[in-house]
Amino acid sequence: MQHGPDDEVVLRVRDDGSHELRVNGVFVMDDVETSSERFLASHVVDLGARDVLVGGLGLGFTARELLARDVASVVVAELHHEVVEAVDLPDDPRLTVVVGDVLDVVTGTATGSLDAILLDVDNGPDFLVHDRNATLYGADFVGVCAARLRPTGHLAIWSMADSAAVRSNLADHFATVTATAIPVNLQGRAESYWVLTGSIPQR
Numbered sequence: 001m002q003h004g005p006d007d008e009v010v011l012r013v014r015d016d017g018s019h020e021l022r023v024n025g026v027f028v029m030d031d032v033e034t035s036s037e038r039f040l041a042s043h044v045v046d047l048g049a050r051d052v053l054v055g056g057l058g059l060g061f062t063a064r065e066l067l068a069r070d071v072a073s074v075v076v077a078e079l080h081h082e083v084v085e086a087v088d089l090p091d092d093p094r095l096t097v098v099v100g101d102v103l104d105v106v107t108g109t110a111t112g113s114l115d116a117i118l119l120d121v122d123n124g125p126d127f128l129v130h131d132r133n134a135t136l137y138g139a140d141f142v143g144v145c146a147a148r149l150r151p152t153g154h155l156a157i158w159s160m161a162d163s164a165a166v167r168s169n170l171a172d173h174f175a176t177v178t179a180t181a182i183p184v185n186l187q188g189r190a191e192s193y194w195v196l197t198g199s200i201p202q203r
């Protein structure tokens with residue numbers, strides 16, 4: 001599926017009071033199990049990140065987790081203005097929200113200016129809601145991200161499943177690659193989501 005201005009974005013409240021985000025009828029996320037979205041933020045702050053760029057606002061759990069911690073700046077790039085208008089974010093001078101494709105926002109960011117880039121724009125490289133987002137998991141864009149990071153920086157990618165291809169792309173541009181499984185409870189089923197992280201960009 002290509003994404004564009006005609007995407008149908010629906011943020012709805014379910015009968016049980018939980019919130020759900022769908023794009024063009026495809027489930028993107030809900031607010032029932034958000035530990036992996038919050039981990040995406042907390043683990044880079046624990047590694048020392050202060051200036052962070054996030055791709056994908058979603059329901060805002062990654063962004064709010066960053067702002068709850070000792071960060072200096074948070075830029076969130078979100079494709080759909082409907083999501084930005086619907087999601088409650090704190091009124092915080094450290095936060096900038098940009099409506100646009102994270103690919104363009106990262107590309108337009110100054111070289112060597114960020115401590116971390118967090119990508120949670122889709123369900124991972126093998127379960128895309130938007131076909132065009134395949135580029136974001138590819139070697140070229142991983143290299144673009146690496147160039148925007150400071151020497152101790154991190155690129156962390158949320159994924160529904162581990163991905164050997166993403167780990168290999170990270171290994172081409174970073175000194176260290178880690179794959180962390182985050183246990184999640186999905187309607188009674190014990191599963192894992194993944195955060196794949198490259199640290200220390202190699203130029």
Ligand SMILES: C[S@@+](CC[C@H](N)C(=O)[O-])C[C@H]1O[C@@H](n2cnc3c(N)ncnc32)[C@H](O)[C@@H]1O
Nearest residue numbers: 037056058059060061062078079101102120121
């Ligand atoms: C799974 S949600 C993000 C969840 C988020 N981490 C949270 O804590 O709620 C994915 C978000 O990325 C947005 N998105 C998809 N493709 C994008 C792109 N190329 N650039 C920016 N945002 C994108 C979607 O509209 C959606 O809001």
